[in-house]
Structure formats: structure tokens, C-alpha cells
Amino acid sequence: MTSYKSKTIATWLALLLGSLGLHRFYLYGLGDKWAWMHPWPTLLGLYGVQRMDLIGQDDRLAWVLMPILGLMLVNATITGIVYGLNSDADWNAKHNPGQTIRPSGWAVIIAIVACVMIGGICLMSTIAFSAQRYFESQIESPAPAETPNPERPASPDKK
Template identity: 65%
Template sequence: MTHTKSKTVATWLALLLGTFGLHRLYLYGFRDKLAWLHPWPTLLGLYGLQRMELLGQDDRLSWLLIPLFGLMLSIAALSGIIYGLTPDERWNATHNPGKTARPSAWPVVVGVVICLLIGGASLMATIAYSAQRYFENEVSVSANS
């Protein structure tokens, strides 16, 4: 017998631990292949952050790895937004067939708002960081030639 999948739990798992795919494990189980793909880019991005802290901002490998973490944060936040905004009827038809779950309430709304804030901020920071590194690299290449 399977348990009822809560939209609130899925939204908050996506927000708090979505970069590691725990929201997908909650919804689809341990056989979900996409859930097992989430931790790797996240860990590589965290490794990039660690490299930049140890080696400084001129480490080119960290330039490539750090945006992976930002993208995984954005993807997890987008998942939380999608889960939270899914109508209750469609949610139950997809994740709780034949069952009726409690209607969603304020915790889902709060989770969606926080996902929107974190997701938007991490996406904009990732784009800004990547663009800054790209243009700094182009300027240094132009100055050296």
C-alpha cells in the first residue's frame, strides 16, 4: 500500500533538498533515474565553490563548475513552483490515483514564494557570474595579444 503524496511535502523538499533530487525520490521512488542524476552536478558545483575559495577567482575550472550549482538550485526551485501551483485535482490524479488528499493550504503558498525568490536570485546570479567570467576572460585575452 502506497502512502498519499503531499503537495506541501514535495514543494518543501524541492526547496530545501531539491538539488540532490530528494523531491523526485519522494514522488517517484528509488527507481527514478532523474533523481539519481541530480546530486552529481550539485556536487560538482559545490566542488567549484570550494576550489574558488582555496585557489581564488582566477581558477578556470571553478568558473565552469560553479554555474552548475546555480542551475541546480534554479531547477529545484522551478520544480517546487510547479508542484505548488499544480491544481489539487491534477495532483491527486497524477500522484494519488484513486485517493483524495487534503487540499493544499498556506504552507504550499509560502513554499512557492520562497522557491520563486531563491530560484530567481540563483538564476540571475548564475547568469551574472558566467557573463562576468566570460567577459573578463575576453578582456585578458585581448590585452595579451
């Protein structure tokens, strides 16, 4: 008989450490290939945070790496929401076949609310950070100056 996989624990793991794939390790074990895909982008994003702390806001590599961390955090919170919103019957059919249904309780609802709040903050912060860096990069590299055309007369306001 396999061990019981709690929806509550999986939801909280997705919220707290989901960007590292711990919720998938909990549900599917160490052999899960998708779980091993989570830590690498998260660590790259954390490296971007460290670079921005050490080098400053002009570090363009940090501009690319930090949104990756934000997207991994958003991915983890969305996964927590999906786990938590599964019905107990559907959850048991998928993760605990042949075992009795255990009701989830309020801990799952609290985790879902926390996932929505934290996920929304992470998503909006990532969008704002990326948009700000994009527009700053556009200002730093101005468009090439217009060269005068000898065949076209100058406009009256430029005299």
C-alpha cells in the same frame, strides 16, 4: 494501498533539497533514474565553490563548475513552483490515484513564494557570475596586435 504523496512536502523538498533530487526520491522512490541525475551536477558545482575558495578567482575550472550549481538550484526552484501550482485534483490524479483529495493550505503558497524569490536570486547570480567571468577572460586574452601593411599608407593620425 500506496502512501499519500503530499504536494506540500514535495514542494518544500524541491525548494530545500531539490538540487539533490530528494523531491523525486519522495515521489517516485529510489528507483527513479532522474532523481539519481540530480546529485552529480550539484556536487560538481559545490566542488567548484570549494575550488574557488581554496585557489581563488583565477581558477578557470571553478568558473565552469559554479554555474552548474546555480542552474541546479534554479531547476529545483522551478520544479517547486510547478509542483505547488498544480491543482489539488490534478496532483491527486497523478500521485495519489483513488485517494481522497487533501487540501494543500498556506504552506504550499509560502513555499511557492520562497521558490520564486530564491530561484530568481540564483538565476540572476548565475547569469551575473558567468557574464563577469566571460568578459574577464576576454580582457585577459587581448586580440592580436595589428601588423602594419607595407602596401597601405599609414593613416594621417598615426604620423
